[in-house]
Amino acid sequence: MPSPDLQESLQKIRPTLLRFAMLQLRNEAAAEDVVQETLLAALEGKSAFSGRSQLKTWAVSILRNKIVDHLRRGSREGTLPIVDEQGDEDFDALFDGTGHWQEAPGDWGDPAVVLEQRGFYEVLELCMKALPENVARVFTMREVLGFETEEICKELKMSSSNCWVVLYRARMRLRECLQLRWFGAR
Amino acid sequence: MKSCREVHRLVIEAQDRKLGFAERLSMRVHLILCATCRRFDAQMDLLRQALRRFPGD
Numbered sequence: 001m002p003s004p005d006l007q008e009s010l011q012k013i014r015p016t017l018l019r020f021a022m023l024q025l026r027n028e029a030a031a032e033d034v035v036q037e038t039l040l041a042a043l044e045g046k047s048a049f050s051g052r053s054q055l056k057t058w059a060v061s062i063l064r065n066k067i068v069d070h071l072r073r074g075s076r077e078g079t080l081p082i083v084d085e086q087g088d089e090d091f092d093a094l095f096d097g098t099g100h101w102q103e104a105p106g107d108w109g110d111p112a113v114v115l116e117q118r119g120f121y122e123v124l125e126l127c128m129k130a131l132p133e134n135v136a137r138v139f140t141m142r143e144v145l146g147f148e149t150e151e152i153c154k155e156l157k158m159s160s161s162n163c164w165v166v167l168y169r170a171r172m173r174l175r176e177c178l179q180l181r182w183f184g185a186r
Numbered sequence: 187m188k189s190c191r192e193v194h195r196l197v198i199e200a201q202d203r204k205l206g207f208a209e210r211l212s213m214r215v216h217l218i219l220c221a222t223c224r225r226f227d228a229q230m231d232l233l234r235q236a237l238r239r240f241p242g243d
Contacts, residue, residue, distance in 0.1 A: 020241050060241070099189025105226040111235045121242030142202070143237035149202040167202050175229055 006055075010039050013056050017063050023125065024067055024140040026133045034066040041066070064145055071141065072155060094172075105175075108183050120182065127177035131170055138163065139170035188212050190223050197227050201234065 017038060021031035041062050096102055114120060128136060138156065141147045147155070153163040188196075196205060196213040205213065217224050 016241055094194075095189075095191040099191035101190050101222055104222045105229055107225055108229050108232050111232040114232060115236055115239060115242070120236070121240070124236055125241070143234065144240050146238070164199070164202060168198055171198055171201065171230065171233065174233060178233070 006043065009055050010042055010059065013059055014039065016056065017059060019125070020060060020063060021067060023128055024137070024144065025070065026136065030070060034063065034070055037066050038063040068145055068147075071137075106179060106183055108178075123178065123182045124174075127174050127181065130177060131173055135166050135170045135173070138166045139174075142167055187219075188216050190216075190220065193217070193220070193223050194226055197223070197230055201230060 014035065017035045018031055021034050022028065025031050025034070038059060042059055045062075094102055108114060128140070131139065138152060138158075141152045141155075142149060149163060149167065150160070152158075153160050156163070158166075193213055193216045196209055197217075199205065200210075200213070217227055
């Protein structure tokens with residue numbers, strides 16, 4: 001029998017896990033499924049958790065694998081939406097005719113300090129949610145789940161130029177959003 | 187020397203693929219000389235570090 005302590009601790013982090021899954025799957029039923037699988041795996045594999053890492057870190061690492069499995073299944077079944085091929089002309093406005101910055105990027109400071117600031121991850125999550133679904137899917141596979149770019153293109157059956165444009169767009173959108181809602185607002 | 191516009195592309199591309207030697211060199215030289223693009227490079231670096239630790243503590 002799993003210890004009641006572990007069950008209770010896992011229940012406590014369930015909302016965090018669900019948010020994490022929603023961000024990447026954008027589908028409530030699918031997110032519920034992978035979180036449920038994660039909680040079960042965590043309870044079954046509790047011997048693997050010996051307090052070496054934080055419970056949340058451990059559960060998130062299980063969840064990542066479940067999400068990866070889910071995405072792989074999805075790409076095999078061809079249920080992944082296709083990302084439309086578009087240029088990145090929308091960011092041309094960042095530069096003037098001679099290739100200089102219209103508005104110089106701001107100094108965001110020391111990552112070690114910023115990432116510890118309270119509220120930063122809430123804002124980052126907000127910005128991730130604001131990404132279009134298809135863009136978010138490719139981007140979270142790359143940055144949150146840690147896939148190699150080539151792997152993503154292959155899994156999602158995208159051309160590498162399309163893949164690249166999507167990743168580029170995601171990074172620029174997130175940058176703008178963080179500048180507006182976090183760095184510029186402080 | 188490459189323009190800031192060209193270098194910002196290389197900075198971003200470097201996040202997703204291994205740059206060739208000439209690309210890397212021209213990017214590095216530009217970054218040494220251009221504080222504005224260095225800040226952009228630092229922003230991309232922060233973004234990556236933040237996401238690798240998502241959902242934070």
